[in-house]
Amino acid sequence: MNALANRRFLKMNGLGNEITVLDLRGTTHIVSETEARAIASQERTRFDQLMVLHDAKAAGIDAYVRIYNTDGSEAGACGNGTRCVAWAMTADPGMGQAGRDGLLLQTKAGLLPVARLSEAVFTVDMGAPRLAWNEIPLAEPFEDTSRFELQIGPIDDPILHTPCAVSMGNPHAVFFVDDPYRFNLEQIGPLLENHPIFPDRANIGLAAVKAPDHIVLRVWERGAGITRACGSGACAALVAAVRRELSERKATVSLPGGDLVIEWRESDGHVLMTGPAALDWDGVLEPGLFAAVA
Numbered sequence: 001m002n003a004l005a006n007r008r009f010l011k012m013n014g015l016g017n018e019i020t021v022l023d024l025r026g027t028t029h030i031v032s033e034t035e036a037r038a039i040a041s042q043e044r045t046r047f048d049q050l051m052v053l054h055d056a057k058a059a060g061i062d063a064y065v066r067i068y069n070t071d072g073s074e075a076g077a078c079g080n081g082t083r084c085v086a087w088a089m090t091a092d093p094g095m096g097q098a099g100r101d102g103l104l105l106q107t108k109a110g111l112l113p114v115a116r117l118s119e120a121v122f123t124v125d126m127g128a129p130r131l132a133w134n135e136i137p138l139a140e141p142f143e144d145t146s147r148f149e150l151q152i153g154p155i156d157d158p159i160l161h162t163p164c165a166v167s168m169g170n171p172h173a174v175f176f177v178d179d180p181y182r183f184n185l186e187q188i189g190p191l192l193e194n195h196p197i198f199p200d201r202a203n204i205g206l207a208a209v210k211a212p213d214h215i216v217l218r219v220w221e222r223g224a225g226i227t228r229a230c231g232s233g234a235c236a237a238l239v240a241a242v243r244r245e246l247s248e249r250k251a252t253v254s255l256p257g258g259d260l261v262i263e264w265r266e267s268d269g270h271v272l273m274t275g276p277a278a279l280d281w282d283g284v285l286e287p288g289l290f291a292a293v294a
């Protein structure tokens with residue numbers, strides 16, 4: 001029997017970004033790409049991102065979290081998913097940290113201190129943005145990634161040739177446009193996600209700066225497609241807007257699913273993301289899910 005059969009899952013969302021949470025602490029099982037895709041394929045357990053909790057290696061860290069996209073690929077960061085994990089750990093008695101106001105989580109991208117502001121609102125310190133071309137990464141050296149050019153054959157809109165590249169532990173290309181909703185993101189998203197300039201692919205943001213403290217954003221996510229919200233994408237858009245001198249260091253980012261407050265803190269260069277998390281339902285993984293998985 002697959003190690004995941006009959007394990008409990010929480011189906012959650014962060015501003016409509018669909019998140020499934022699995023707690024594998026106390027086990028040694030690592031979810032495979034095919035297992036992640038099998039879980040994504042079922043209506044009850046479907047996700048934009050799957051957040052899997054593992055035992056952390058060092059004391060003081062509450063969990064190490066692996067992050068999977070719908071296509072089974074792993075990601076280094078997931079802002080909305082991190083808030084959902086924090087909700088699960090502090091609100092769910094079975095998860096062991098019930099009632100705690102603060103947590104320290106870790107992903108591939110690094111340590112993520114989380115503060116609980118209320119039962120369902122959290123601030124995540126997403127760390128400092130990575131801005132060097134080889135940290136994002138990009139396939140060739142660009143002095144200033146806030147002003148680099150893309151050559152994209154089938155796309156003739158010049159605005160879509162000059163993104164700002166930022167990593168929050170996962171690669172983002174942010175395009176500043178007049179109206180994010182006038183673009184056919186279903187069509188251009190995959191072209192840009194898979195552009196050869198992004199050796200690890202990229203999350204694609206279309207951002208409009210409406211005021212120095214207000215950004216409207218839509219995201220085509222690497223490995224997941226268009227989502228209702230993208231926390232790391234909101235962080236990347238704020239950092240890109242500050243670098244382009246389009247916004248203040250703290251702004252509301254309005255996504256299709258709702259608003260996040262993002263601050264690129266002056267004192268330490270860390271990006272803070274504040275927003276809600278919600279539980280939709282919970283259940284157990286049907287053994288039949290993994291029948292076709294080795």
Ligand SMILES: N[C@H](CCC[C@H](N)C(=O)O)C(=O)O
Pocket residue numbers: 017048049069074075076077078079080081170171203221222223224227229230231232233
């Ligand atoms: N929805 C997530 C982003 C997941 C990023 C993932 N698509 C990737 O980097 O591959 C968020 O709230 O930050």
